[in-house]
Amino acid sequence: MDYEAPQFFHVMRYATEAEGDVIDMVSGDPDWDPPSALRDGLREFADFEPKQFQYPPSEGLDRLRELIADDQGIDQSQLVITHGAGEANYLAMARAFERDAGDEAVLLDPVYPYYPAKINMIGGTVRTVQTAPDGDLDVDVIAEAVSTDTAVIVLNTPNNPTGAVYRIDDIRAVVEIAEDHDALVVVDEVYDKFDLSGRFTSAQTIDSDHCIVTSGFSKSMAITGLRIGYAIAPAAHIGAMKARHMITTVAGSRPGQYAVLRALEETPPSYYSTTRSLIAERIEAFTTALDGVGAAYTTPHGAFYVLARFDGFPGTLENIERLIDEAGVAGMPGDAFGAGRADWLRFALVTDRTTEAADRLGAYFQAR
Numbered sequence: 001m002d003y004e005a006p007q008f009f010h011v012m013r014y015a016t017e018a019e020g021d022v023i024d025m026v027s028g029d030p031d032w033d034p035p036s037a038l039r040d041g042l043r044e045f046a047d048f049e050p051k052q053f054q055y056p057p058s059e060g061l062d063r064l065r066e067l068i069a070d071d072q073g074i075d076q077s078q079l080v081i082t083h084g085a086g087e088a089n090y091l092a093m094a095r096a097f098e099r100d101a102g103d104e105a106v107l108l109d110p111v112y113p114y115y116p117a118k119i120n121m122i123g124g125t126v127r128t129v130q131t132a133p134d135g136d137l138d139v140d141v142i143a144e145a146v147s148t149d150t151a152v153i154v155l156n157t158p159n160n161p162t163g164a165v166y167r168i169d170d171i172r173a174v175v176e177i178a179e180d181h182d183a184l185v186v187v188d189e190v191y192d193k194f195d196l197s198g199r200f201t202s203a204q205t206i207d208s209d210h211c212i213v214t215s216g217f218s219k220s221m222a223i224t225g226l227r228i229g230y231a232i233a234p235a236a237h238i239g240a241m242k243a244r245h246m247i248t249t250v251a252g253s254r255p256g257q258y259a260v261l262r263a264l265e266e267t268p269p270s271y272y273s274t275t276r277s278l279i280a281e282r283i284e285a286f287t288t289a290l291d292g293v294g295a296a297y298t299t300p301h302g303a304f305y306v307l308a309r310f311d312g313f314p315g316t317l318e319n320i321e322r323l324i325d326e327a328g329v330a331g332m333p334g335d336a337f338g339a340g341r342a343d344w345l346r347f348a349l350v351t352d353r354t355t356e357a358a359d360r361l362g363a364y365f366q367a368r
């Protein structure tokens with residue numbers, strides 16, 4: 001697995017350049033609308049006075065930080081607004097390594113490929129541990145892997161790509177293991193609004209100096225292009241993270257932050273429940289069609305990805321390209337997420353053609 005070059009962009013380009021009609025289920029780019037107040041916020045921003053087009057506070061617009069802090073029940077000082085959850089993850093990981101408390105990251109397999117790529121870039125080494133077969137946290141396996149070399153343990157819940165939603169008690173147990181070894185736990189909650197199980201609880205409810213939560217609005221508001229995320233960190237770490245954010249980026253984008261704050265002020269809970277229902281319907285349609293062709297698959301408890309396995313067709317890049325060319329369906333190779341799901345293919349349910357995609361897959365594999 002080449003951690004340095006996540007394959008998303010390669011596969012997306014391959015699918016775009018393919019000759020026939022291809023159903024795109026590669027990346028996690030939502031195809032549904034952002035909240036209407038978000039669009040209003042962007043329009044309104046365009047007419048603001050010149051002062052509003054200049055640097056915002058580096059840690060983020062005050063009103064946006066106030067809204068997030070109130071929503072999460074945290075002190076505003078613990079919060080930094082970032083360029084997506086991606087930057088928040090980088091800040092948290094870099095903080096873990098700059099403490100001289102180890103040079104190893106414990107990551108779970110399957111893994112969101114940007115985590116090991118970031119760890120490599122920061123100069124750390126990666127130790128991978130397997131999750132349970134259903135993608136759930138295996139606290140004992142993590143306990144065995146953690147040592148005095150461990151600087152950070154990275155968790156993602158609801159999970160990309162397995163759809164697992166971790167129990168808060170299990171996350172707390174991992175934080176306690178980290179505390180015993182002076183490591184940090186980073187919990188990436190960017191899919192927090194896509195909990196289909198009802199058991200998601202944010203890790204920011206865990207009272208520990210060793211736990212940092214990252215999240216953002218890319219998925220929840222269907223705005224991966226606006227790049228608005230955040231990190232919530234204890235007092236011991238937030239200052240260093242804000243400093244790194246300021247030195248690497250100066251500050252985030254003001255129009256995006258303004259639009260998100262307008263959306264947070266005005267968007268009713270029904271916006272999120274409607275998108276959750278849409279995802280649940282797509283999961284049902286896609287997995288029912290997969291049943292019809294005897295494929296194995298995961299039924300996600302959260303996020304919006306399905307892992308599927310077809311006999312004799314491992315989840316390699318070559319096979320993904322074959323499916324694009326011969327079946328007209330684009331997914332991601334399972335081996336991009338680590339060895340544990342190398343036989344699987346990942347499909348993002350970000351198209352209203354999910355049933356058609358599953359039918360195409362069915363026809364393709366029946367004919368093979």
Ligand SMILES: Cc1ncc(COP(=O)(O)O)c(C=O)c1O
Binds near residue numbers: 190217218228
């Ligand atoms: C687990 C995970 N974390 C972070 C990100 C990136 O989020 P953002 O767009 O907020 O940087 C993604 C995007 O797919 C993701 O799946």
